[in-house]
Amino acid sequence: MSTTHATAPPEDRARKPLTPKSIAIWVLVAVIGAIGWSVLALAQGEEISAAWMVAAALGSYAIAYRFYSKFIAWRVLKVDRNRATPAELNDNGVDFHPTDRRVLLGHHFAAISGAGPLVGPVLAAQMGYLPGTIWIVAGVIFAGAVQDMVVLFFSTRRGGRSLGQMAREEIGPVGGAAALVGVFAIMIILLAVLALVVVNALAGSPWGTFSIGMTIPIALFMGFYLRVIRPGRVAEVSVVGIVLLLLALVGGKYIADSSLADTFTLSKEALVIWIVVYSFIASVLPVWMLLAPRDYLSTFMKFGTIGLLFVGVLVASPALKMDGVTDFAGAGTGPVFAGSLFPFVFITIACGAVSGFHALISSGTTPKMLQKETQIRMIGYGSMLMESSVAIMAMIAACVLDPGLFFGMNSAPGVIGTTVQSASEAINNMGYVITPEALTAAAKSVEEASLLSRTGGAPTFALGVSEIFSAVTGDGLKAFWYHFAIMFEALFILTALDAGTRVGRFMLQDSLGNIYKPLKKVSWWPGLIVTSAITTALWGYFLWTGVKDPLGGINQLFPLFGISNQLLAAIALTVCTTLLIKSGRLKFAWVTGLPTLWLAVVTLTASWQKVFSTDVKVGFFELRSQAQAAIDAGKPFPPAKTIGETETAVTNATVQGTLSAVFALLVIIVIIDATRVCVKALRNPEAVVSHEDPYVESKFVAPAQLFATKEEKAELEAAGLGSGGGRISEDREGQPA
Amino acid sequence: MTITTVGKKVWRFIQELTDETAYERYVEHARKHDAAAEVMDRREFERCRMDQREADPKNGFRCC
Numbered sequence: 001m002s003t004t005h006a007t008a009p010p011e012d013r014a015r016k017p018l019t020p021k022s023i024a025i026w027v028l029v030a031v032i033g034a035i036g037w038s039v040l041a042l043a044q045g046e047e048i049s050a051a052w053m054v055a056a057a058l059g060s061y062a063i064a065y066r067f068y069s070k071f072i073a074w075r076v077l078k079v080d081r082n083r084a085t086p087a088e089l090n091d092n093g094v095d096f097h098p099t100d101r102r103v104l105l106g107h108h109f110a111a112i113s114g115a116g117p118l119v120g121p122v123l124a125a126q127m128g129y130l131p132g133t134i135w136i137v138a139g140v141i142f143a144g145a146v147q148d149m150v151v152l153f154f155s156t157r158r159g160g161r162s163l164g165q166m167a168r169e170e171i172g173p174v175g176g177a178a179a180l181v182g183v184f185a186i187m188i189i190l191l192a193v194l195a196l197v198v199v200n201a202l203a204g205s206p207w208g209t210f211s212i213g214m215t216i217p218i219a220l221f222m223g224f225y226l227r228v229i230r231p232g233r234v235a236e237v238s239v240v241g242i243v244l245l246l247l248a249l250v251g252g253k254y255i256a257d258s259s260l261a262d263t264f265t266l267s268k269e270a271l272v273i274w275i276v277v278y279s280f281i282a283s284v285l286p287v288w289m290l291l292a293p294r295d296y297l298s299t300f301m302k303f304g305t306i307g308l309l310f311v312g313v314l315v316a317s318p319a320l321k322m323d324g325v326t327d328f329a330g331a332g333t334g335p336v337f338a339g340s341l342f343p344f345v346f347i348t349i350a351c352g353a354v355s356g357f358h359a360l361i362s363s364g365t366t367p368k369m370l371q372k373e374t375q376i377r378m379i380g381y382g383s384m385l386m387e388s389s390v391a392i393m394a395m396i397a398a399c400v401l402d403p404g405l406f407f408g409m410n411s412a413p414g415v416i417g418t419t420v421q422s423a424s425e426a427i428n429n430m431g432y433v434i435t436p437e438a439l440t441a442a443a444k445s446v447e448e449a450s451l452l453s454r455t456g457g458a459p460t461f462a463l464g465v466s467e468i469f470s471a472v473t474g475d476g477l478k479a480f481w482y483h484f485a486i487m488f489e490a491l492f493i494l495t496a497l498d499a500g501t502r503v504g505r506f507m508l509q510d511s512l513g514n515i516y517k518p519l520k521k522v523s524w525w526p527g528l529i530v531t532s533a534i535t536t537a538l539w540g541y542f543l544w545t546g547v548k549d550p551l552g553g554i555n556q557l558f559p560l561f562g563i564s565n566q567l568l569a570a571i572a573l574t575v576c577t578t579l580l581i582k583s584g585r586l587k588f589a590w591v592t593g594l595p596t597l598w599l600a601v602v603t604l605t606a607s608w609q610k611v612f613s614t615d616v617k618v619g620f621f622e623l624r625s626q627a628q629a630a631i632d633a634g635k636p637f638p639p640a641k642t643i644g645e646t647e648t649a650v651t652n653a654t655v656q657g658t659l660s661a662v663f664a665l666l667v668i669i670v671i672i673d674a675t676r677v678c679v680k681a682l683r684n685p686e687a688v689v690s691h692e693d694p695y696v697e698s699k700f701v702a703p704a705q706l707f708a709t710k711e712e713k714a715e716l717e718a719a720g721l722g723s724g725g726g727r728i729s730e731d732r733e734g735q736p737a
Numbered sequence: 738m739t740i741t742t743v744g745k746k747v748w749r750f751i752q753e754l755t756d757e758t759a760y761e762r763y764v765e766h767a768r769k770h771d772a773a774a775e776v777m778d779r780r781e782f783e784r785c786r787m788d789q790r791e792a793d794p795k796n797g798f799r800c801c
Contacts (some may be wrong), residue, residue: 091766092766093759093762093763093765093766093767094759094762094763094786094789095796097762099753100753101749102750103753103754105751106754110754110799111799112799114799162795226783227783227784227787231779231780231782231783231784232757232759232760232782232783233757234755234756234757235748235750235751235752235755235757238751238755286787286791287787287790287791288787292790295799296755299754299755315790360795360798361798361799364795365798367798492799495799496799499794499798500798501801502794503794503795503798505794506793506794506795522791522792524791582768650768699771709755
């Protein structure tokens with residue numbers, strides 16, 4: 001069987017020398033990026049426009065995409081446009097189906113991006129905008145996007161197998177099991193941290209609590225509509241849902257101004273109970289009731305808000321008020337999170353630079369929808385660059401705020417006290433100036449009772465967003481934009497809690513099912529209730545400690561989350577490196593090997609410090625022993641006020657310290673096991689068993705990039721296909737095009 | 738392109754993004770080789786799809 005193509009094979013096209021025009025364009029892009037970086041780095045004490053940060057980031061992304069991702073695709077992975085993908089081969093119209101690359105880009109991006117890139121950069125802003133921005137951009141170019149793309153490639157070559165399956169197959173049962181335990185533990189910490197972000201954003205805010213609460217009846221209505229009234233008409237009901245959501249947002253203001261305000265003003269403890277109970281119920285209800293409709297709502301909100309934010313930053317071009325590098329970067333004494341720049345900036349900004357969780361999407365779901373291998377560059381690398389730009393937006397939102405206000409919002413009450421006077425004083429001692437009146441005025445401008453110690457990133461992000469948007473729309477809408485941003489973030493966190501609890505439950509059912517058979521049946525409801533309850537209780541415990549522990553909260557939990565997320569990335573990159581070596585690409589193993597090494601160094605240093613540091617703010621066990629000593633002496637350990645609180649602190653420090661150690665051990669196990677496998681493969685290349693699916697020739701035509709090239713257009717036309725591509729119809733096959 | 742055709746394209750894109758088109762795809766797939774093949778009606782199909790999602794929560798999972 002021979003198919004005649006009117007155009008040259010892609011490899012020849014890929015090596016085509018650059019034309020003078022394209023050289024000129026890329027030099028220009030490089031110059032713009034370089035100017036952006038220079039302005040960012042050299043600004044001494046004066047405020048610079050956020051547009052420079054956007055220029056630096058976008059310039060770097062463009063060059064990385066054009067050159068580095070192309071190098072990885074053609075030279076390292078050797079993507080083959082003539083090789084059929086699992087979607088083409090196993091097309092069943094349901095989970096395996098070749099999907100228009102532009103739709104898949106949106107699909108993949110919606111799946112990988114969530115609240116993560118909005119939180120990390122905000123917290124990292126305590127060290128100034130420069131360290132975080134450099135890591136977001138460099139991290140995504142050399143680690144994050146590479147991981148997403150390479151995992152996507154290998155999973156595509158293996159029928160869409162999941163990361164866990166690939167780890168088991170390529171490394172062995174020990175590495176595979178360690179990876180599985182890792183994923184479960186990370187899921188629990190992730191859920192607790194996300195829930196804590198919501199609790200801190202909604203506590204004492206009737207406007208926020210009401211509008212978020214209203215998303216439940218809205219989702220129920222949408223679910224009912226899709227199930228009963230007009231099955232499957234997602235787009236139309238989503239539009240209705242969005243309108244209702246905006247009405248709920250407007251309604252929140254009236255509730256906050258009415259006598260109902262007290263009903264919706266909840267303490268942190270009350271919110272924890274509401275959220276845990278809600279998540280448990282939501283996760284045992286059928287997916288059509290809450291999860292599926294919420295998913296649609298959050299996807300639309302995500303695209304809408306991120307789009308608006310880009311426009312807002314470009315139109316308003318706000319000034320960055322934060323320093324490039326603050327004193328906290330070197331000293332490690334920052335109030336937001338403890339520890340010095342290395343390793344903690346690289347831990348705090350996880351999603352946005354590199355996120356292990358993406359490996360779970362890049363393997364499994366997306367490969368089953370990919371039309372052509374050549375598209376992994378756009379889908380894998382491209383989507384991650386988009387996510388990274390969201391992190392840049394979050395960094396901008398945090399840095400346009402007055403630094404004094406930023407530290408007032410992000411320091412625990414133990415540091416700044418609970419009144420505007422004490423906060424103003426404490427912040428002045430940090431070296432930033434803000435008056436008590438300014439703190440009160442800021443809270444009033446967004447109609448919140450107080451903005452002090454609103455840790456977790458969401459309120460800071462929302463305030464920055466409201467600042468940027470109201471520069472365009474006028475100050476009258478400031479409070480509305482603030483709550484809009486809170487709603488946006490809380491909405492998809494609540495969806496994540498529901499979905500994450502389900503995944504955790506599923507993993508539990510699967511593993512406990514080995515001990516007690518009926519548990520494996522996912523529809524057996526006693527098993528379902530019990531495993532859901534266990535999962536919710538586990539993350540609920542961490543959430544509770546985050547709220548109750550006088551020393552805890554975001555300050556203690558977020559580093560733990562960062563470490564675990566980067567650990568998952570290290571595991572995914574280790575699997576990629578092993579696969580590169582086993583498939584005879586040793587000379588290119590550095591492409592994933594170097595980022596693996598970097599992440600291993602970062603996570604292991606961070607874990608080491610969290611376990612062994614003698615600085616009580618950093619080391620969990622140091623904290624434990626000092627607090628225990630205080631108890632033995634019959635005194636509370638500040639900022640705890642009672643012996644009881646101190647005892648809580650001891651227990652929590654023990655749990656969290658132990659977890660840090662376990663995480664580190666898991667990475668070490670996976671890396672050692674993978675190294676063993678790699679060495680074996682190098683010593684005896686003939687014995688390597690390839691798990692790659694056999695080659696089947698592709699009968700599918702589709703462009704590789706967002707826009708089709710001239711050759712691709714000709715090819716599509718010859719096959720009689722539209723811009724989305726498609727299968728070459730059988731009667732045309734074999735005819736000269 | 739007029740505004741209406743652009744609008745239609747955008748709407749179509751949204752439908753594909755939300756996977757509203759799954760049913761069309763299913764019918765097309767089922768009838769590719771046999772034009773008279775029995776297919777589920779939309780209501781039945783959507784229920785079936787939700788049941789599948791229920792059975793493996795990893796389908797449609799989103800991350801941080």
